[in-house]
Amino acid sequence: MIWANEFVELDKSVHDRLSFDCGEVELNEFIQKRAVKHMEAGISTTMVLPASESLPNSRYPICAFYTITASDIDRETLPTSLRSKFPLYPIPVLLIAQMAVHLECQKQLGKITLIRALKHLWDINGHMRVYAVIVDCLNSNVEKFYLQYDFEVLKRNEDGRARMYLPMKTVGMLF
Numbered sequence: 714m715i716w717a718n719e720f721v722e723l724d725k726s727v728h729d730r731l732s733f734d735c736g737e738v739e740l741n742e743f744i745q746k747r748a749v750k751h752m753e754a755g756i757s758t759t760m761v762l763p764a765s766e767s768l769p770n771s772r773y774p775i776c777a778f779y780t781i782t783a784s785d786i787d788r789e790t791l792p793t794s795l796r797s798k799f800p801l802y803p804i805p806v807l808l809i810a811q812m813a814v815h816l817e818c819q820k821q822l823g824k825i826t827l828i829r830a831l832k833h834l835w836d837i838n839g840h841m842r843v844y845a846v847i848v849d850c851l852n853s854n855v856e857k858f859y860l861q862y863d864f865e866v867l868k869r870n871e872d873g874r875a876r877m878y879l880p881m882k883t884v885g886m887l888f
Contacts, residue, residue, distance in 0.1 A: 714764050714774060714776055714815065714817045714818055715764060715765045715766065716763070716764055716776040716777070716818065716822070717762060717763050717764065717765050717773075717776075719762070720761060720762050720779075720829050720833075721760065721761060721763065722752075722758065722759070722760055722761075723744075723748055723752065723759040723778065727763075727772060727773060728761055728763055728772060728775055729768055729770065729772035729773060729774050729775065730744050730745045730749075730775065731745055732768065732774050732775075733774070733775045733778075733813075733815060734815060735813035735814055735815055735816060735819070736816050736819075737813065737851060740811060740851070741813075744759070744775065744778055744811070744813065748780060748811075751780070756782060757780050757781060757782040757810055758782070759778055759779070759780040759811070760778060760779055760780075760781075760829070760830075760833065761775045761776075761777070761778040762775070762777040762778070762822065762825075762826065762829075763775060763776065764776055774815070775815065776815050776817075776818045776822060777813065777814040777815065777818060777822045777825070777826040778811070778812070778813060778826075779809055779811065779812040779813075779826055779827075779829070779830040779833075780809070780810045780811040780812070781807060781808065781809055781810065781830065781833060781834060781837075782807075782808050782810050783805070783806075783807060783808070783841075784805075784806050784807070784808040784847060785804055785805050785806060786804050786806055786844075786845075786847065786867065786878075787803060787804075788800070788801065788804055790868050790876075791867070799844075804844050805841075805843040805844060806843050806844055806845045806846065806847045806878070807834045807837060807838070807843050807845075807846050808846075808848070809827075809830050809834070809846060809847070809848045810849075812826060812827065812830060814826055823858065824862075827858075828887070831846065831879075831888075832887075832888055834846050834881075835884050835885060835887070838881050838884070838885075843881055844880065844881060845879060845880045845881055846878065846879045846881065846884060847867070847877070847878050848864060848876070848877050848878075849870075849874060849875075849876050849877075850874050850875045850877060851874065852874070856875045856877065859877050860877075863883060864877040864878060864879045865878060865879070
């Protein structure tokens with residue numbers, strides 16, 4: 714699958730969500746059934762990297778996507794060495810709520826999708842300051858992926874999944 718040049722906002726009339734398959738049922742179902750509803754409700758934005766050629770239905774397959782939203786964290790979840798630097802109220806962060814790459818493109822687009830999502834969040838940070846970017850890892854392979862890019866474990870949920878963070882100062886060094 715050959716992808717287009719840039720990520721664009723998901724448009725259900727243009728992008729073929731049903732053909733997306735990243736190998737993870739939870740992420741496939743999100744892009745197919747919930748992403749548009751969340752955007753219409755105003756709770757998140759989903760950006761997609763469409764294929765460069767359309768399907769017979771005239772819609773473009775999705776090669777990769779990421780979904781972002783605002784969130785916050787409790788200072789008590791931060792490493793002990795950082796806690797005293799923050800107020801007692803919730804600390805604003807931006808969340809990469811979902812991120813996935815089609816099975817046919819995974820070797821080429823994982824890093825590119827993350828960098829594009831981080832750039833998008835860095836641009837938002839220019840208008841609304843936040844402390845960090847947060848990700849919730851679906852499994853240990855996802856955790857390993859983010860560890861490669863200097864994300865740190867913030868906490869582990871009861872199911873063992875990691876919530877990770879990357880300070881916005883670190884993101885700023887990329888751009």
